[in-house]
Amino acid sequence: MEKTLEVAKTLTTKLANLSPKVKNSLLEKMSKDILKNKEEILKANEKDLKEAEKNSLPEALVERLKLDEDRILDMANSILEIAKLNEPLGRVLEGWVNSDGLRIEKVSIPIGVIGIIYESRPNVTADSAALCIKSGNIAILKGGKEAKHSNSIIAKTLQDSIKKFDLNPNIITLLEDREDVAKLIKQDKFVDLIIPRGGAKLIEYITKNSTVPVVKHDKGLCHIFIDKSANFNEAVKIVKNAKCQRPGVCNALETLLIHEEIAKDILPMVYEELKKEGCEFFGCENAQKIVKISSANEDSFHTEYLSKTLNIKIVKDVNEAIYHIQKYGSGHSDSILTYDLTNAELFLNSVDSSVVYLNASTRFTDGGVFGFGAEIGISTNKLHARGPMGINDLCTYKYKIYGSGQIRE
Amino acid sequence: MEKTLEVAKTLTTKLANLSPKVKNSLLEKMSKDILKNKEEILKANEKDLKEAEKNSLPEALVERLKLDEDRILDMANSILEIAKLNEPLGRVLEGWVNSDGLRIEKVSIPIGVIGIIYESRPNVTADSAALCIKSGNIAILKGGKEAKHSNSIIAKTLQDSIKKFDLNPNIITLLEDREDVAKLIKQDKFVDLIIPRGGAKLIEYITKNSTVPVVKHDKGLCHIFIDKSANFNEAVKIVKNAKCQRPGVCNALETLLIHEEIAKDILPMVYEELKKEGCEFFGCENAQKIVKISSANEDSFHTEYLSKTLNIKIVKDVNEAIYHIQKYGSGHSDSILTYDLTNAELFLNSVDSSVVYLNASTRFTDGGVFGFGAEIGISTNKLHARGPMGINDLCTYKYKIYGSGQIRE
Numbered sequence: 067m068e069k070t071l072e073v074a075k076t077l078t079t080k081l082a083n084l085s086p087k088v089k090n091s092l093l094e095k096m097s098k099d100i101l102k103n104k105e106e107i108l109k110a111n112e113k114d115l116k117e118a119e120k121n122s123l124p125e126a127l128v129e130r131l132k133l134d135e136d137r138i139l140d141m142a143n144s145i146l147e148i149a150k151l152n153e154p155l156g157r158v159l160e161g162w163v164n165s166d167g168l169r170i171e172k173v174s175i176p177i178g179v180i181g182i183i184y185e186s187r188p189n190v191t192a193d194s195a196a197l198c199i200k201s202g203n204i205a206i207l208k209g210g211k212e213a214k215h216s217n218s219i220i221a222k223t224l225q226d227s228i229k230k231f232d233l234n235p236n237i238i239t240l241l242e243d244r245e246d247v248a249k250l251i252k253q254d255k256f257v258d259l260i261i262p263r264g265g266a267k268l269i270e271y272i273t274k275n276s277t278v279p280v281v282k283h284d285k286g287l288c289h290i291f292i293d294k295s296a297n298f299n300e301a302v303k304i305v306k307n308a309k310c311q312r313p314g315v316c317n318a319l320e321t322l323l324i325h326e327e328i329a330k331d332i333l334p335m336v337y338e339e340l341k342k343e344g345c346e347f348f349g350c351e352n353a354q355k356i357v358k359i360s361s362a363n364e365d366s367f368h369t370e371y372l373s374k375t376l377n378i379k380i381v382k383d384v385n386e387a388i389y390h391i392q393k394y395g396s397g398h399s400d401s402i403l404t405y406d407l408t409n410a411e412l413f414l415n416s417v418d419s420s421v422v423y424l425n426a427s428t429r430f431t432d433g434g435v436f437g438f439g440a441e442i443g444i445s446t447n448k449l450h451a452r453g454p455m456g457i458n459d460l461c462t463y464k465y466k467i468y469g470s471g472q473i474r475e
Numbered sequence: 476m477e478k479t480l481e482v483a484k485t486l487t488t489k490l491a492n493l494s495p496k497v498k499n500s501l502l503e504k505m506s507k508d509i510l511k512n513k514e515e516i517l518k519a520n521e522k523d524l525k526e527a528e529k530n531s532l533p534e535a536l537v538e539r540l541k542l543d544e545d546r547i548l549d550m551a552n553s554i555l556e557i558a559k560l561n562e563p564l565g566r567v568l569e570g571w572v573n574s575d576g577l578r579i580e581k582v583s584i585p586i587g588v589i590g591i592i593y594e595s596r597p598n599v600t601a602d603s604a605a606l607c608i609k610s611g612n613i614a615i616l617k618g619g620k621e622a623k624h625s626n627s628i629i630a631k632t633l634q635d636s637i638k639k640f641d642l643n644p645n646i647i648t649l650l651e652d653r654e655d656v657a658k659l660i661k662q663d664k665f666v667d668l669i670i671p672r673g674g675a676k677l678i679e680y681i682t683k684n685s686t687v688p689v690v691k692h693d694k695g696l697c698h699i700f701i702d703k704s705a706n707f708n709e710a711v712k713i714v715k716n717a718k719c720q721r722p723g724v725c726n727a728l729e730t731l732l733i734h735e736e737i738a739k740d741i742l743p744m745v746y747e748e749l750k751k752e753g754c755e756f757f758g759c760e761n762a763q764k765i766v767k768i769s770s771a772n773e774d775s776f777h778t779e780y781l782s783k784t785l786n787i788k789i790v791k792d793v794n795e796a797i798y799h800i801q802k803y804g805s806g807h808s809d810s811i812l813t814y815d816l817t818n819a820e821l822f823l824n825s826v827d828s829s830v831v832y833l834n835a836s837t838r839f840t841d842g843g844v845f846g847f848g849a850e851i852g853i854s855t856n857k858l859h860a861r862g863p864m865g866i867n868d869l870c871t872y873k874y875k876i877y878g879s880g881q882i883r884e
Contacts, residue, residue, distance in 0.1 A: 083824055279856070300880040414875050418584060435575065464827060465829065469832060470835075472839070
């Protein structure tokens, strides 16, 4: 492991200084080679699916794991889209001349060596490798063991493309052993960043044990607060969209907060509409007085269901809503539905989640929707990157200072 | 400890939303109160100095610890300067309308609760508190035990100023026990960032054990490479400035690299000039053939002397210089002296230290010099902030999204 990473580290300078044209041609080649190797990739995926069946993997995971012709085409297209993104390196983020006459430029550069730890979806292997190459970073990939055959052939395909460009194929490395995670997160000498994507346990384990800085893609416990002055029809549509359009994702709604003065009117509307979609509900005492739903407890409000289940709580006002979100939220995405300017501003300024919304569904927290193109994940960190992480968030910066003999007095 | 931090966390929203006018008046009050309490502060410092004498603290540390009227005036002025900085919160860093018609704003906000761990200098207590208040962050301060009486009275003075503004004085908290550090760095539930400033052992301990993200102020092992085409007179002045102007600081020079083709001419000039300043030298074999100096070994090149000691190594070309810096450097500040455009670009692009210089002394790596005003430290991290950390680096951001009923299709 240490040997592998030491080699990886030595490749950073060359990759960082590759011309955008060469990088983009390489990505185009990778995209083509993925399509060319379609049959082999499907065969490997078949092996993973058989083992999944043998191990009785949950259906949701099997669905994520499964590849078909369309998904391989998507994978290839996604690499092409990444090739088309604006060059992320060498952007002058700021520049000025100081009082000594030094010309100071703050310039975007790669982070260096990035370890990405993920589960199930084999397309993450291709996406992560492509995003890292585009941003000049060495990618150390560790996929889930359930996808090992698929990930292995995808990584091999990409490495073969790299070889044809006379580059060292180890600019991307796929780790195969489960024990590799424990080792990887201790290699702060060679690894600059760990990005874990996965279940709560994985994230917690890595946060507690990593000596390498971590940008985590943690849970999304998202809230919507329907204020007194909300537009009811708009509110019902937004809540339905946030809860039901794709309940298994991190930007889906988990807890609905409703202003007490309108609860009697709006809650039955929400309830009817979501029941049609097959939703289950857990509510506070006051909510239970209005609609027939199960009783929510302290645990309910801490739960990221990732299914068609919704918590409902009646609150006194926007302040109680903010308090609830600060206490139970995960700092991901939270929305207020209101046409009261004071409450809108109070909510947007006080809730310190990575994305706060006014009159919109939480489902928009997404790199594509933001216009970033492919995303490496959605950060729930406070530092370095928050919310959807696009290609620019895989960069750091350095100061380049141009002098003409200056010394400090 | 947990109780203290839980209280601190609840204060974040109020502090984040304080008006700039109130914050600046508070800082002005703090500055005045520091001056008003001058006698008490000097008395407390006297106690620390007596204990320092009893414990035979090294002279350099005593020098840092010592306060006098001038230093207290500097401390008060520094708080005033921080008050005068541009408001760091609420800056719209980017803003656009996406294809759904959502208005997206990326806005600067406070990080939250920041733990700052430092040594000796009591003025860091006042500076850190003021920088945190200005940037809307709760400050958890842990100074060195050698400065405990000074830090305690300074913190109490500042807390008294805060009380007069009807604010909770716990927006700054001074931890007093040595064991507090070990506890603090495990409180990821309440603390958002740890900034350690101090010796290598402290930094290493915190990096290895913290579950809270760390932005470290690590060692500065800075290099200058004199290329073949350097201007000799300029080079001698710059090397002398970088090594001798203030050898005890992190941006001072530790290792000088010289192109082999000019070593015979420039090395004696450097040697004579620095010897006059009282410098000692360790050199590679080839350097020892030119001037009478001690022999450098592998350890020498890893050493941050923080004194008038200099390593000298003759290298074949700019590539060997870059290789040496990547191997032995600490990613702080490195400079090339050259008038060859190709070599200048190669060096500036390949050395990935936080600050890279062309024809200037490494001593310019400093928040004041950069025009940032007061600095909280110099980051040797790859993520979040690199190089001099000004007030804006104590901020993170969130996305505020303004909709009008949008749902995701």
